[in-house]
Structures are given as C-alpha cells and as structure tokens.
Amino acid sequence: MKLYTYFRSSAAYRVRIALNLKGLDYESIPVHLTRTGGEHRQEDYLAVNPAALVPALVEGGRVMTQSMAIIEYLDETHPEPALLPGTPVDRARIRAIAQTIACDIHPLNNLRVLQYLGRDLGASDEQKSAWYRHWVELGLAAVEAMLAVDERTGAFCHGDTPTLADCCLVPQVFNARRFNCRMDALPVISRIAERCEDLEAFRLAAPGNQPDAE
Amino acid sequence: MKLYTYFRSSAAYRVRIALNLKGLDYESIPVHLTRTGGEHRQEDYLAVNPAALVPALVEGGRVMTQSMAIIEYLDETHPEPALLPGTPVDRARIRAIAQTIACDIHPLNNLRVLQYLGRDLGASDEQKSAWYRHWVELGLAAVEAMLAVDERTGAFCHGDTPTLADCCLVPQVFNARRFNCRMDALPVISRIAERCEDLEAFRLAAPGNQPDAE
Structure with missing residues (x-):
C-alpha cells in the first residue's frame, strides 16, 4: 500500500x-x-x-x-x-463522533479555507485565529457532550479499544493544542486523547514522526 | 422512527x-x-x-x-x-464521493458559517455569495472528475442503482441551483441528478415537499 x-x-x-x-x-x-x-x-x-x-x-x-x-x-x-466494533447502533455512534469532527470542525479550518479568509475576505491573522478557535471550541464542546453523557464511552471514545472515532479525535486535539484552543472544559476528550497518545500506533502516526516533518 | x-x-x-x-x-x-x-x-x-x-x-x-x-x-x-452495494473497494468509492460532498463542500456553506462571515468578519451579501459559489463549484468539479473518469459510474454515481453517494449529491445540487452556482461544466452530475429527481424517493424528500416547507 x-x-x-x-x-x-x-x-x-x-x-x-x-x-x-x-x-x-x-x-x-x-x-x-x-x-x-x-x-x-x-x-x-x-x-x-x-x-x-x-x-x-x-x-x-x-x-x-x-x-x-x-x-x-x-x-x-x-x-x-475492529475500528467499528459492536452493533449497528454502536457503529452509528462511532461514525457520528468521527463525523462531528470530520464534517463539523475540520473542513472549516483547512489550509485552503484559512487562505481564502485572508486573500478574498481580507481577514487579519487575528481574525483567522479567532475563526479557527471558534469552530474547534464549538465542535469539540459538542463531542465532549456526546462523550460525557453516554455510558458507552470507556477508556476510549466508544468502549475500551480505539475506534474510528479516536482516529479522528487525536489529530483534532493535536491541532487544537497547536492553535491554543481552550481545552479546560473538555475533560473527557483530554483524558481519551492522552490515553491514545500513550499507544505506539498513535505516537508513530503523529506529525513530528513523519518522514516529511519539518 | x-x-x-x-x-x-x-x-x-x-x-x-x-x-x-x-x-x-x-x-x-x-x-x-x-x-x-x-x-x-x-x-x-x-x-x-x-x-x-x-x-x-x-x-x-x-x-x-x-x-x-x-x-x-x-x-x-x-x-x-443496498445503499452501499458491492465490494469493499466499491463501498470506498461510494463513501468517498459522499464525503467529498459532506466534508469538503457542505460544511463551508452551512447557515451558521454564513452567519459568522457576516457578523464577525463583516462580509457583504455579495462576498457571502461568492464564498458559497466558490466552495460549491470547486467541490462539485472534484466530484465531476471522480465520476467522469471512472467506468463504475452508471445511471447513478456508482452503478445503476442509487447509493449513499446519490443521497448526498442531490441535496448539494439542489443548493447549487438555488444559489446560482455554475453547473454547465458538470454534465455527469447534472445527468445523474436529473435521473434521481425522476424517482419518487428523491422527489418526496425534496425541501418543497416537507410539512414544514415555507
């Protein structure tokens, strides 16, 4: 591959x-x-x-x-x-957490979007940062709510093994930290992200460990 | 339900x-x-x-x-x-078309995003329309390229029955028309959307046919 x-x-x-x-x-x-x-x-x-x-x-x-x-x-x-374990209802929840990140947060903060804000709408660096933080904080608050109220949340987003949801969560948390987004109201996300980052599969995938890292 | x-x-x-x-x-x-x-x-x-x-x-x-x-x-x-028929490779293609719409186009043009552009970045109505059309036209051009070059495209996005990809395509085309996006460079998308809209399942789901339509 x-x-x-x-x-x-x-x-x-x-x-x-x-x-x-x-x-x-x-x-x-x-x-x-x-x-x-x-x-x-x-x-x-x-x-x-x-x-x-x-x-x-x-x-x-x-x-x-x-x-x-x-x-x-x-x-x-x-x-x-299995990255989508369990019943159809379990998989629906795992996919919904993943999509809350991949559809509701990440597309708004893609490089090409930030470039458009500056180039075509004259947004300042400060306005671009505020935009970035707004969507990350709003979106991660939604994810936190999904995780906090649900008994299916375990050591990871869904149960006690990593799933598609964790594959999406960790890169988003990485970006949130990089852009100084507020994380103090996100205790469940923070706990799960730290648990993931203890695993070699997550560590080796991190940006800093890639052959093209700068 | x-x-x-x-x-x-x-x-x-x-x-x-x-x-x-x-x-x-x-x-x-x-x-x-x-x-x-x-x-x-x-x-x-x-x-x-x-x-x-x-x-x-x-x-x-x-x-x-x-x-x-x-x-x-x-x-x-x-x-x-089946809305995700075929082999794992088929399903990967169907999901990729769906996600190109649901992740790369639609989140950028959600109501809350347009509201932010006006309220927080002072974008004019004209700038908001240009933003809307930019992401729709860029994203649908990518979908058109995925459909045009691939022998798996049939009467619908993937083969000759509607799939998850068509469920995502038709609402996006509906919005593209509503906001006067350019569709003339999208012959495959236009053909598939029209074919879908001939089906009762799609017609009854349209905004104008909902109990809360205005």
Missing part, C-alpha cells in the same frame, strides 16, 4: 493511525501542501486525486480517497482489531 | 432520501433553524442532540446523529435496497 500524505494534514494523520492500529505496512509518499504553490495542485497529484486533497491510499491499482472512507475500507479488508 | 428535520437542511434531505429509498415510515419533527434564534439551539433540542444540528433519528430510544452515520445505520439494519 502507498499512502499519499502530508505530515501536518489531520486527515492523513487519521489514516496513519488506522494503518498502525491494524499493523499494516505502507509506503509514505509525501505531498507538500505549501511548497511551490502546493504539490497537491500539480498535475502529477491531480492524476491520483482530482480533488487535490490528501490523503489518498493506493492498493491493487485502485486509488481511494477521503480519510473516513479509507479507514472503513481498511476495517472491511482487515477486520482485526 | 422519528426524524428531527428542517425542510431546507441538506443533511436532513439526505436522510429523507435514504428513508424513502428503503421504504421506511417515519414521523417528521420539524426543527426550525432560523425562527426565534434557532429551535436547534434551544434546551429541548439540545437534550436530543447536544451538537445542535439536524438531522437526528430516534429509534428504540436511541438518538442517532450525523446524516452519513444515520444512512449507514439504515443500510445495516435494512439491507435492501
């Missing part, structure tokens, strides 16, 4: 965690998102993923894109350890 | 399509997103979904949120007709 990745992309970070949890070997192909106008916008990469986003996973000549879709694929083709 | 819905919410629209495709009866509970500061932000609804977003599906005392997670749940519990 080949993974087109960028060390700081939190969508790629999610997939790296899942690959590590499954114990799968893969080759990293770095795609630099800011150098020379963005390698993801160049012809070579557009031939891999016309959406011009990382990550993309290549296996058996097929290109797969979108981090949650890739993780579902890995879970279907390599069922152990 | 009870569906908390808002006629214009494209995430709720996706779930309505899926429920109709499965032939499932459900009770609509409208949650008005703009009246009195937004019914979704009031205590009653926050007790259902602390993330303050529609849709939410209630079945057997369990609340499920996030449209794609709900549709996956419906597909697991009511397998026919």
